[in-house]
Structure formats: C-alpha cells, structure tokens
Amino acid sequence: MADRLSRHPWKVTSVGDEADSICPRCKEETIHRVVAMVEGKIHLVLCTRCNSQHRYRPSLAAMKKKTPLPSERQARVLKKLQKSKTLQGKGPLKDWQHFKEISPELKVSDYDPSEEYKENQAIAHPVFGLGFVRKVIDPSKVEVVFEGEVKILVMNRARSGQE
Numbered sequence: 150m151a152d153r154l155s156r157h158p159w160k161v162t163s164v165g166d167e168a169d170s171i172c173p174r175c176k177e178e179t180i181h182r183v184v185a186m187v188e189g190k191i192h193l194v195l196c197t198r199c200n201s202q203h204r205y206r207p208s209l210a211a212m213k214k215k216t217p218l219p220s221e222r223q224a225r226v227l228k229k230l231q232k233s234k235t236l237q238g239k240g241p242l243k244d245w246q247h248f249k250e251i252s253p254e255l256k257v258s259d260y261d262p263s264e265e266y267k268e269n270q271a272i273a274h275p276v277f278g279l280g281f282v283r284k285v286i287d288p289s290k291v292e293v294v295f296e297g298e299v300k301i302l303v304m305n306r307a308r309s310g311q312e
C-alpha cells in the first residue's frame with residue numbers, strides 16, 4: 150500500500166484497491182481488496198488470504214488508539230467529585246451539629262455586617278441559615294459555621310457606607 154501511495158500520491162482509495170484490514174477469519178491484519186466504498190470511506194473488503202468478505206476494520210494500531218482511557222479517567226474524576234460533594238453537601242457539618250448541641254438556649258441574632266460578633270454566637274443569615282461563630286479572624290471578619298458550609302462574614306462594617 151505504501152508503494153502504491155508513493156507511486157500515485159494523488160490517487161484516492163477506490164473499489165479494487167488494496168487496503169490493510171483486520172480479517173475476522175484470519176484473526177489478524179491481512180491485505181484486503183476494497184469491495185465497496187461508502188461516502189468516500191472503505192466499507193466492504195475482501196481478504197486476499199482467505200477470500201472472506203466483511204466490513205472494513207481498521208488496522209490493529211488504529212483500534213488500539215480507541216482504548217476508552219480518557220472517558221475512564223473522566224468517570225473516575227466524576228466519581229471523586231460526587232463523593233466529595235455528598236460529604237460536604239449532605240447533612241450538617243460536624244461543627245454545626247456540635248454548636249447546636251452545646252447552645253440550644255442561645256439567642257439567635259439576625260446577621261448584620263455592621264454588628265460585632267463573638268465566638269460561639271448564633272447568627273441567622275438570610276441565605277445560609279443558622280450559623281455559629283467559630284472564630285473571630287480580625288476586628289472585621291468572623292468565621293461562621295453554617296449547616297452546609299463554613300463562611301467568612303464581615304462584621305463591624307461602618308453603617309455610613311464609607312469604607
């Protein structure tokens with residue numbers, strides 16, 4: 150085939166040409182003769198060794214390239230993602246449960262960025278729900294544990310809006 154191509158580089162494969170294909174009967178790559186073309190591609194071939202006619206199967210090398218490695222890897226990554234998602238997203242955080250247990254009588258105040266919060270204080274956030282101050286990071290930031298996530302919230306922000 151390489152010889153033919155080098156002799157006639159302009160020639161496109163057509164019926165009657167030789168083509169390398171996997172032969173299901175010989176169970177290996179053999180030289181075939183093209184019997185039928187479909188949309189410019191080899192469709193049916195005839196094995197020159199055993200004379201069986203079958204659909205064109207690209208060479209072993211081409212078939213090996215088709216190993217489903219990328220999708221397999223993708224599936225693994227997806228599985229990992231789903232796992233971490235269920236760990237984080239499902240149910241309350243351990244810390245949140247802990248806070249809820251130790252402070253059932255705690256007064257819950259609505260979250261207001263201009264207020265000052267202290268550790269262990271309960272906060273009702275309009276978006277994240279009930280949260281507890283786990284740590285005061287600095288005079289303007291607190292780390293708050295909500296049911297599903299941990300957030301850094303602003304506090305002591307000037308009411309005037311001039312920052």
Ligand SMILES: [Zn+2]
Binds near residue numbers: 172174197200201
């Ligand atoms: Zn054959």
